[in-house]
Every structure is written in structure tokens, then in C-alpha cells.
Amino acid sequence: MRPLTALTLSEGKLFLRDGMSVGFGLFFPSVLLYVLGGLMPGFREVDPELGGVRAIDIYLPIVVAMALATIAITTLPATLATHRERGVLRRMATTPVGPAPLLGAQLIVQLIALLISVAVAITIGVAVLDVSLPASIPQFAGVLLLATVAMFAIGLLIAAVVPTAKTASGVGMLVYFPLLFFAGVWTPGPIMPENLRRIAEFTPLGAASQALSDAWSGTTIAPTALAVLAAYAVAITFLATRLFRWT
Template structure:
């Protein structure tokens, strides 16, 4: 089982790397925003938001369409007739998203720290935990999108409709303090806001438990919903 998972994870990662659109938005787009805000005094506080953006693009934009495509093309159903369980492929997709998120985030962090003198994370362990929980939460939401979308194109659309409000109102693309009060209040209810907060707390060295609990709770809830709603064909 572990060998199959590893092989499928490598395959999924290669497929993600060949998707130029996903690759651009997970790596180049956050770096472009970083460069545009280079002169800002609070640029160091923006970097954790860009990490959250990388993860959101993978979990909300890329993952739902990929999983829905596998279902639409009967890939998951065919896997059920082999020794490899279909859930192994879904787990491999999560693994691939995590690796791609690590690579994209590492590049953005390297550019910020080495290229623009941003202070490195003050609490790496808390940052790593926030990263894993944020990635898990976004993938879980992505599976819910794939579960309710009738076909792959619809999953892509649903993912984008959910992703953009998340990153722009949740503090990933722009600081929430810069938003109008009404939008800031709406953003407070979005789960990615907790992800940005947890990542920023880890980066600045002031980790708190509440954002991490929110991330874990949303992950568990969305995983349960996706398990109930997901159809294999």
C-alpha cells in the first residue's frame, strides 16, 4: 500500500508540475505580489499571507478539478477493481499538493528573506504546524467542492469562486486592515483567515491556539462532509 501511495504521489506531482497555469499561480504570482510590495514597511507581515495563497491555489483551484476529472473519466471506479484502493489516489493527490505547496512557499520565502531582507520566521515549529493544518484544511475543502460538483468544469468554477474571496478577504493577497470594514467583517468568517493568522503568528513568533483549532476543526468537518457526499462515479 505504501509503495503504491509513493508511486501515485510521484505521478500526481509530475502531472501538477506539467500544468503551467497551476505552476504559475502557485509560484510566480505570489512572488510578483511580493516584488510589488517591496517598498512597504510591513512587507514582512505579508509573506505568511502569500504562503497561504500558494496553498489555497493548490487546494481550492487545482485539486477539485483534478479529482472531479478522475471521477468523470472513471479512473476511480477502475481503480476499485485493482489492488490499489481509489482512496490511495486521493491521498496521493493531497501528498502532491503538499509537496508543491512546500516548493512554492520555499521559493517565495527564499526570495523574500534572501532577496529583500525579510526577517526569517521567529518560530519555525509553529509555522510548520500552521502550514500543515492550513494545507490539510484547504485540501479538505477542495474535496467537498469535488464531491458536490457534477463534472470537472463545474468543480473548476466552484473552486475559483471560493478561492478568490478567500484569498482577498482572508488576508492572503492584501492585509485585512486595508479592506473596508464590511469586507473585513466578512473575511473574519472565512476559514483561510485563520490560516493566515496562524502562519503569521508562527512567522512573527507569537503563536496562539485558536487559529490552529479552527483549522483542525474545519479539516475534520470538511473531510466528514466529503466522505459522505463523494461519489466514485
Template sequence: MTGVTTWRPGLRSWLTLVRCEARMVVRDTAGLVVPVVLPLLIMVMNASSAGDQEVVAGRSALDVHVLPLVFTIVLASIGLINMPSFLAYYRRTGILRRLAVTPASPVMVLVAQMVVSLAQAVLGIGVAFAVAVSAFGARPPVDVGVALGVAGLAVAAMYGAGMIVASLAPSPNSAVAIGLIAFFAFGAVGGLFGGTAALPEPVARVGSWLPFGATVEALSAAWAGASVDASNLVGLVVTAVGGTVVAALFFRWQ
């Protein structure tokens, strides 16, 4: 009996798919520019005054408050808006359905899109931090390792929430609309519009559990060298795991 050799995509196939995804992202001018330029503008608008206010451990308000907010905006806009819209577009145009009957499964597209999205997030954060350091004297976190760990959790949480959007949105336009609603809803209770001190205490507490507020607060703590609140970490983990479970149950390839 002759055995049948099953072809599996190799490294070259993966790299080709990642390059194709990168080209798609680059061609989407708004999706490429907004996560980089908008946070940068917010940072520049607040840096002049915040950079002169020392808060703790030699870190200024720019370091402890503005930069965590800017980095969170980058991650949230990519995870909640950009990535789901691309996946919804691929499903709507039948790309995922066609891939499902080839050795290059739709999961490859999902992984490639996440890789490209992560590269875009690194670019946005890198540009903002480089400008903050060179132009306004920003300093790195007191606990760099903690900050990197929080950033990794934040990426997983934002992508988890974004996968829920991609699972439920019937079209690319609806994915953008739902993503924008989620972005501003999370941001409104997480410090996007001027901190959470003015919010009712129960609302502020909920905001600290949701991915936007949890990321801002945890990064702020890492920058100041303080202990990260356990509720922030739990909120990020729950969002990441919950988003993965919901996506596995409800994501439609066609």
C-alpha cells in the same frame, strides 16, 4: 480448506502512483505555474516598500504581512483549485471507477494527489521565501515552531475545503469554477485585497474564522512572535474536520 491470499499494494505501487500523479501535475502547465509564479509576483510587487518598514521584534512589514499572505495564496490555490480539479477529472473519465474494482483503490489516488500537492506547496513557498530572503532581506518567523504548526493546520484546512469542492463538483471545469469562487470569496474577507481593516467588523471577524484569513493572521502572529488568536486555530481545525466529514459523506467515486 485452502486460504486465499489477498494482494495488497506495496511501497513500490504507492511510489509508482505518486510518480504518475507528479507527471500529471507537471503536464498541467497552468496548474503548476500559477501557485508558484502568482504569489511570487505579488511578493516582489510589495517587497520593495514593505521590506523597509520595521513592524515588531526586528521583523519588517514584508515579514509580518506580505509573506504570510503569499504563503496562504500558495496553499489556497493548490488546495481549493488544483487538487479538486484533478480528482473531478479522474472521476469524470472513469479512472476512480476502474480503480475501485482493483486492489489499488481510489483512496490511493486521493493520497497520491495530496502528496504531490503538498510537494507543490512546499516548492511554491520555498521559492517565494528564498527570493524574499536573498533579494529583500526577509527574516524567518520569531516562533518557527508555531509557524510550522500553523502551516500544517492550514494545509489540512485548505485540503478539507478542497475536498468539499471535489465532492460537489460534477465536472473538472465546474471544480475549477467552484474552487476559484471559494478562493476569491475566502480571500476577499481574509486580506487578499489589502488587509481587513477597511472591512466591516462583522465581516472581518468572519474572515478570521475562514481558512484564508485564519492562516494569514496566524502566520503573521508567528512571524511577530505574538500569541496566535484561538479563533484562527479553531477555524482551521473546524474546516479541516468539517471538510473531511463532508467528503466522506458526499464524495462520489463515479
């Protein structure tokens, strides 16, 4: 068995043993979507303030962005920081394999977790809450890929600069909740105050939420959102690779 395959299986088992990662990372966004769409009054009724669509139709792509942030910002950096703190990365560096395959395995595990989380959210939205599928699935997938690169880069940057797993969790949460705000989790973009909406356009998750929503509804994807995501993907990936420490 190749080292990357073996490490991916091992990291996957460790992920599944962590109840917080499974519960919060995989299912929290979907639970929130179900609560909003199934229990909140008015969420499944057409709202003129939202452009004549239902609130739940707007929230599903926002929840997809939330799922991405949950994995990339709260789970990924804490796991990598734990490996560094426990000396796993240092010990891997002394082997012929090196530590890079472990990082690759962890990225694969987190990517699979993200895909599961997104799939569960979309399934609940479509099958239970009567939300339509994306108008352009290829465009939606392309935007999700670009947003994933940008958000995972931020997670790696957090893991690169924090000294301990506890600090990684704390910093992750400090970044996570403001990102959710600008993504429209509390106030969707169409009803967000103009000054806040302009700020949100230049945040990574705000841009991701906008681009995912555009791809979902079939409207032209905002060029600004794509440019912002690409800029974060390139710049933060560069910083993360320069600052990442194995020990």
C-alpha cells in the same frame, strides 16, 4: 514498486506537464510577492499605519496562505474531478489496488507542490526582499500544517460535489477569490475595516492568515484563529469523506 509510490510518481509527472498548475500553483504567489515588494512604492518602507513595520513584512505570511489556497482550492479539486470525469477512479475501483491509493498519491503530489510554493515564496522574501525568517519556525510549521488540513479538506469537498472538471475549476475560483480577500491579500488585516476583520476571523483562509502572521511575528497566536482552523479541519473533512464519490 508499491502502488502508492508508482501512482505518486505518475501523478507527479502529470502535474509537471500541466503548465497552468505549475505556473499558477507553484509560482504565482511568489511572483505577486516579488512584484509587490520589488516594484510597488513604499512596500519596503516602515509604515506607521501598519504598526511600525513594512508592508512586505506583513504580506509574506499572507502570500504563504495564498499559496495554500491556490493549491488546495484551484488545483486539487480540478485534478480529482478530471480523474472522475475520465473514468480513472471508476477503473481503479475495479482493480485489486482500489482507488484510495490514487487519492493518496494526488494528496502527496499537491502537498509537495505546496511545500515548493511556500519555500519559493519564503526564499524570495528573505533573500531578495529582506524579510526576516519566522520568529518561531516550529509554531509556524504547526500552524501551516493545521491550515493545510483545513484547506485541503475544502478542496476535497469541492471535488466531492462537482460533476465535472470544468465545474470544479469554476467553483474553485468562486471560492478562491473571496478567501483571498478575507486573508488580507487586497487589504491586510491591520488596516481592514473592523466589521470585515471580524468576518475574516471566521473564514478558513482569514484564520490561517492571522495564525501564520502571529507565528511569523512572534506574537501569541490568536486562539480564535486556531479554533476556527481546527473546526474547519474536522467538519469539512467529515463532510468530504461522506460525500466523496469515486464514480
